[in-house]
Amino acid sequence: MVTNNNPYCQLDQLKFKTLCEILENHPRSYQCFIKKDTELIAWISRVVPQLSDPYYTLNTKIFWIINGLTDFPACEECQSPIKRNVAALKLGYKSRKGSCFCSHACAVSSSKTLSYRRATCIDKYGVDSFTKTEWFAEKFEQTSMDRYGVKNAGGSKQALEKQI
Ligand SMILES: [Zn+2]
Numbered sequence: 001m002v003t004n005n006n007p008y009c010q011l012d013q014l015k016f017k018t019l020c021e022i023l024e025n026h027p028r029s030y031q032c033f034i035k036k037d038t039e040l041i042a043w044i045s046r047v048v049p050q051l052s053d054p055y056y057t058l059n060t061k062i063f064w065i066i067n068g069l070t071d072f073p074a075c076e077e078c079q080s081p082i083k084r085n086v087a088a089l090k091l092g093y094k095s096r097k098g099s100c101f102c103s104h105a106c107a108v109s110s111s112k113t114l115s116y117r118r119a120t121c122i123d124k125y126g127v128d129s130f131t132k133t134e135w136f137a138e139k140f141e142q143t144s145m146d147r148y149g150v151k152n153a154g155g156s157k158q159a160l161e162k163q164i
Contacts, residue, residue: 008064008066012047022040059088063092076099076106077101
């Protein structure tokens, strides 16, 4: 928690300190304690007007305040603002692997995800793609043999005829 440059701390040090203390002293039931403090809860809602929509959770507001966020974070892939709620106070907008994406589509197409997937494949199979494993090659040849009587279906008589 960086308090020096935190705009919310500069806005009202006392409220900010109260919030931090509640979070520290009641890691499980902090929401209960915050809601009991009517002045604090009013302050929280007031200082993050971008999150005034009832869709936004108290956790998202608290996350913005303690991390000094004044706008929605940008998606790592498409740079558009991530307008959803935080998953959990500790994780924030990050996934468990530490990335910030606006959507499933961006998460899937990201180069970071692709390189992560390749690294996992290398760890597990020693090659960067599952289709390069011996198991896959054997299975592929076997299926081709069964179906077309040749090791590589692309070279079968049927496939050649289809191409013409
Ligand atoms: Zn995106």
